[in-house]
Amino acid sequence: MTAACASRLLSHKADRAASTERGSVSNEKKSHEACPEKIHGGIRPSSSKIDPSRKRHHNHHISTAPNFPTDNHVTPHRNSHQQVMDKRSSFISYSEVSSLPPKVKILCEIIARTPAVTVERVLEDTGVRVSEEDVEEVLKLSYGYPGSAVKFFRWSSFQLNKHSPYAWNLVVDLLGKNCLFDAMWDAIKSMKKEQLLSLATFATVFSSYVIVNRVQEAILSFEVMDQYGVARNTVSLNSLLRAMCREGKTQQAKDYLEILKDKIRVDAETYAVLLEGWESEGDVGKARQTFSEMVVDIGWDTKNMLAYDSFLCTLLKGPDGMHEDFDSAEKLLDEMVYNGAFPDSETYGLLFHFLIKQRRVRDATPIFKEMVKNEFVPMQEDCSTAVKTYIDAGDPHMGMK
Secondary structure (H helix, E strand, O other): OOHHHHHHHHHHHHHHHHHHOOOOOOOOOEEOOOOOOOOOOOEEOOOOOOOOOOOOOOOOOOOOEOOOOOOOOOOOOOOHHHHHHHHOOEEOOHHHOOOOOHHHHHHHHHHHHOOHHHHHHHHHHHOOOOOHHHHHHHHHOOOOOHHHHHHHHHHHHHHHOOOOHHHHHHHHHHHHHOOOHHHHHHHHHHHHHOOOOOHHHHHHHHHHHHOOOOHHHHHHHHHHHHHHOOOOOHHHHHHHHHHHHHOOOHHHHHHHHHHHOOOOOOOHHHHHHHHHHHHHHOOHHHHHHHHHHHHHHHOOOHHHHHHHHHHHHHHHEEOOEEOOOHHHHHHHHHHHHHOOOOOOHHHHHHHHHHHHHOOOHHHHHHHHHHHHHOOOOOOHHHHHHHHHHHHHOOOHHHHHO
């Protein structure tokens, strides 16, 4: 099946669905996640609850789902519309992006201003020729107009004959983020026929369901993904767990992991995802339990610094402020050294950052000296704060160091 045929089929199904569905898709923009293939759609990434400039993060999967209505109005399933509005950032609009190529800007304007039922004719009248890259850029910036975006996708298929896997994934994400799940699965079935499916596709599905509290459907999607030729393994499990943990559903992720533990091997990444979830939720007790389980299951490993850093941040900060459990944090560093998982500059930097922020200069001094000994340099912002803090504390000599 050619891309044009697949696009026609999807558009027809969307037209049919739109004739029975009424409602409005908010032009509000929504937040975007990264996927294993580093798909970047039209959603803003969320910030770290600790300090995004200080915290290293996994590459998060972005959810990709295409909806094919005849207009830009859809009725999300049950209460999902309100959930979407409550839980996600807005879509990025082309009008917010500076220095867009003129061709991309024109296409985005047409999609945003033209009813889906006539957008293909308007596009054809422009005489514009598009490349794969043009299609991808336009889709990224058209999440607020699912009907017109899908018609653009179909129209461009007649020029390209075959869309890129990335463009298809963006369509899947676009549909999913607008809660157009039937159309999303129609797109996935078309991708299967074209042999274009990958974990990136399903990562977007997981995210789209979880973000509107349809966790069970995300889990069911994981359980059927092998029927679509995408393996159910450690990597795909981590992708599902990540989608859940990012939305504050770490306990549900942990519960599901317990069910699968004997069937799918867990790895350091699995525990790092859970620990990042507990970090975001500020649950020190659950973080301690998960960390202990990780040490028993996989031991200590320098490759697992993400998990150690997340646990460290959880010890230092809760949702409403600092836990100030510096004793446990320093004990963690000692245990890492003892077990051969030597802290890196990021780990030391996190602890130094929080100590200086809390003006605990006496505790910060040995950490700073240890960093210098290992040739690690604090962040410039922390250095500036530390100088002032030490001088205010009556230790200008240490401040000058």
